Amino acid sequence: MLSERQSMILNAIVDDYIRSAEPVGSRSISKRGDVAFSPATIRNEMADLEELGFLEQPHTSAGRIPSNKGYRYYVDHLAPLKPLKAEDLKLLKQLAAEKLNAVEEVVQHAGTILASMTNYTSILLGPEMFNTSLKHFQLLPLNETTAVAIIVTSTGEVENKTISIPSGVSASDMERTANLLNAKLAGVPMHKLKPRIYSEIGQEIQRHAEHYEQLMKLLDDALISGKDQKVFLSGTTNMLIQPEFKDIGKLKTVLDLLEETPTLTRLLNSEQKGIHVRIGSENIHQGFANCSLITATYSLEGESFGTIGILGPTRMEYAKVIGTLDLLSRAMSRALTGRYGT
Amino acid sequence: MLSERQSMILNAIVDDYIRSAEPVGSRSISKRGDVAFSPATIRNEMADLEELGFLEQPHTSAGRIPSNKGYRYYVDHLAPLKPLKAEDLKLLKQLAAEKLNAVEEVVQHAGTILASMTNYTSILLGPEMFNTSLKHFQLLPLNETTAVAIIVTSTGEVENKTISIPSGVSASDMERTANLLNAKLAGVPMHKLKPRIYSEIGQEIQRHAEHYEQLMKLLDDALISGKDQKVFLSGTTNMLIQPEFKDIGKLKTVLDLLEETPTLTRLLNSEQKGIHVRIGSENIHQGFANCSLITATYSLEGESFGTIGILGPTRMEYAKVIGTLDLLSRAMSRALTGRYGT
């Protein structure tokens, strides 16, 4: 492992580089004050750190920049969790104070705040269906051929889907079916809905209405929606101000990826509870090779509920972002539990 | 006005510049073939055109580039409506063929196609509330303090809003109120909803339920939503490939503006029926000074319904975009009328 002094030097280099985005030289480290050795000594250590893979050198006569391994060490061992600035705390309090009714509004607003606090891009995943249950189901015919299916969840999320009515199915058939679902399945977790329909409701439908097959087909269509978590993006243009993305090509790669909702969902969903940091190539998608992603989960009454992420260049203000994310995820959990807890 | 020959030369210059993004010289015009004069003659005409304000010169020894006035003349007089390429037509047909139920899906999909066909950014405005009517209204209590209000329009759009229940209002109060609205106001145009509530429903509520004031307040809250048209963006990253936006500063100005939904709504809504071209400073917002916006409207049974826009640099392929937009707006109108027409 690294010696005390090596740690200090690595820490100083990462810190400086995060601020300046320029290779860090031995002299500037020596002058910082927190590493009281001469440039020559620091140079020797830097050579060692490079050999160990924690640092890289763009070219022979340049300073050093952290490698992914270097960032990883920095994050795992050193990052001192600075307390947030007063003005940032005020922004966070604002979230709690605002009178937001719908979960989606809370999530959306949290994303905006996060992006403006960090100057990076925020990616938030809305509530997982997994943890909400059915509040109300409705089938509303629009004309002879199409109808709208509306699902309301326990958290007040409304999903809707326009479907075509299978031939032969009447308005009263649909009404009866919807009533049946509400009577039998209100309160059932969303992810258990389909199995329950097949096991219980099917027979009931068969008894009460004609066109069993068609009605089941219709329900199948109606319940496909809402499967996917909603993705909220904020601060995408913050990517533009990062010097590592002054190259339009790299920028486009990242921005294009940010438009792909499924990619984002996959990216954020792969984390368990708590705060996680993925640095550069540790990211699943290789288009994010120059980026780091820090994620946290928020919850409703202890049940993990959704994910918050901050995407920025690998040269990211880890300490600040981790601190912010930690506070914000707690604030969100509190806000939601206060509103929708039993 | 311009002479025949001046027109030809202006046309050639704009055409060349749209392709190359580089100032156009007299020699290259002469070599194109369609203006059979020597460079010297063309130079004389170019000097005149510059004096008249149709052309600009970046510096003394460079070629000419079109001014906004030049583009305007090009668009108004010259742009020959080229027939679309076969592959593009196929893409358009695809839109008609796809089985899309909801209006929003049609709009969204049209935007994607448009962006990929033109390589610019598409901005589409969803249906105007103005032209849809109420299909169904519902109030669903979530717990003691909050409820979800759901509005379904004649086109199958579902708007929902979570609201807090004024104290004293009971579930049965809400149910009765919702039933009343459905009975009395189904089929009423959305924009007439509020006036009708005040004039007719108010008294009814007063007769049937307690807490008149609170219920009216609740309805007021519930109907605020859905006021704004939805904005669909596609191909924002196409801005990055335009050489005029290799300057990150300019790029950020435009991309930031694209995130401001109200600005976009205002921008697109200011047009009457048909196709319109706004060039550079003709745009309302001065952040779009380097851009041109081409808009078209789509309709349902002749009633103007929403707007489609293409945003690109002033150096835009006007002929192609206008042609595409014309076809697409017709295709959308057809698709919608086929599905939701009476």
Next chain:
DNA sequence: GTTAGCACTCTATCTGAATGAGTGCTAAAC
């Protein structure tokens, strides 16, 4: 009215020199 010819202008590109930040090594100091 049109065009060839030519001087002139201005940008972009290349070259080479100077600058300076930073390293690695060696030898002396602690």
Next chain:
DNA sequence: GTTTAGCACTCATTCAGATAGAGTGCTAAC
């Protein structure tokens, strides 16, 4: 043995000057 001063060396960046090339405007000839 550890630390540091000193020095030669490397490499990117910057700047000035030279050059090439694209394009113009003007004049005079056709």
